[in-house]
Amino acid sequence: MLAEFLADKHLLLVLDNCEHVLACCGHLVARLLSAAARLSVLATSREPLGIPGEQLWPVPPLSVPPADGDAQVPEQSPEALVLFEHRASAVAPGFTVGQDNWLAVARLCRRLDGLPLAIELAAVRMPILSAEQMLERLEDRFALLTAGSRTALPRHQTLRATVDWSFELCSEPERALWARCSVFAGDFNLDAAERVCAGAGLATGEVFEAVSGLIDKSVLVRDECGHVVRYRILETIREYGRQRLEQAGDTAAVLRRHRDYYLHLAEQADVNVSGPRQYEWAERLRAERANMGAALDYCLTRCRQTTTPARPVRTTSSAGLGNNAPTSTRRWTTRAIP
Incomplete structure (x- = not known):
């Protein structure tokens, strides 16, 4: 009909x-x-319908100020700050974004990834907390952002309910990948995802399709870096994944795989740093800087490992003062801190 x-x-x-x-x-x-x-x-959907003739138009988060932006209030505020001011002034009459609070509100909107619902839920807390106080409590954003409209759908009343809704729409391999890729800092490539995220409940051969599914569902963001496609995850989505990883009891194992992958990458770079592919490896290390730092941080805080110089080794040099002239060479070993 x-x-x-x-x-x-x-x-x-x-x-x-x-x-x-x-x-x-x-x-x-x-x-x-x-x-x-x-x-x-x-x-409108969180993933494509998948029918002939469909043309996709991704809707990005609201624009936020750059992290290295000027401390002065810009003439034209980014979209996220406009929304925050509009919603905050409705519950805290007289509130405006000005020189005295612009930096704090800008940092808050950046930490919330420019997500409209998260910004609205933060804005309604303004009668109780300042932007600076909300920043201090944002480590547990899912506990803070819970005061949605009573007339909204249940999945839009709290930030956790919204992300729960997205998580439940994922397949089991996609859920496992979402949780495990939360250990990455910054962006990562497919090889890293296959090496770090594959394990119990997610075979290496399933990672590719799971990545594709999470891109379709807007959980992972696809970026082209030269000739390589890399993926990133918004901080709010990453934090949710971390919590799911903890609940599954997989955090330690996945962090160890992350550490081992980037240790192997560093060893490969060391071999190629002065060869014909040195420029390629310099670019690769630049792209992986955040993850290399996260792996080092894991060694120093979780498994408490550090690299220290071993006892100098006496060797014989054939140059200089003669065959019996002692020189010192230094070896490096990794040891666990008691």
């Missing part, structure tokens, strides 16, 4: 929030488009 009604119509049909009935929406839209030549459909 619907297809027959739309057959001669020239209109735009809007379907909002399709992700929880994705297959049904896909079949419906394909059927209607085949029946109505002048019909256009705008569907």
Whole structure:
């Protein structure tokens, strides 16, 4: 009946929030488009419908000030700060973003990844906390951002409920990958994901499809870096993954795999640092700087390992003062701190 009604119509049909009935929406839209030549459909969803003729238009987070931005209030505020000021002034009359609080609000919006719901939930806390105080409590953002509208859908009333909703829409391999890739700092490539995230419940051969699924669901963000595709995850999504990883009891094992992967990468770089591929390896290490730092931090804080010079070794040099002239060479060993 619907297809027959739309057959001669020239209109735009809007379907909002399709992700929880994705297959049904896909079949419906394909059927209607085949029946109505002048019909256009705008569907909002956390992943594509996956039908012929579909064109994707990703909706990015709101713009936020750059981390190294000037301390002065810009003439045109980024979108995230405009939303925060608008929502905060509704619950704290007279609130404005000015010179005295601009840096704190900017940092808060950056830490919230420019996500509109997270910013709204933070703004309604302004009668109780300042932006500076919220920054101090943001380590547990899911406990802080819980005061959503009573008239909103349950999954939009708290930040955790929203992310829970996304997590439940994932397959089991995708859930495992989401939790495990939370150990990465900054971005990472497919090889790192396969080496670090594969394990119990997620075979190496399943990582590729799980990455593809998380990109479709907007959990992972795809970036092109030269000829290599890398992936990153928003801090809010990463923090949720960390909590899921802790609940599964997998944190220690995945962190060890992360450490071992970047140790092996450093060893490869050491071999190639002065060869014909030195520029390639310099670029690779630059891209992996955040993860190398995270691996070192793990060694110094979790497993308490450090690299220290061993006792100097006496060797004989054939140059200089003669065959019996002693010189010292230094070896490096890794030991656990008691």
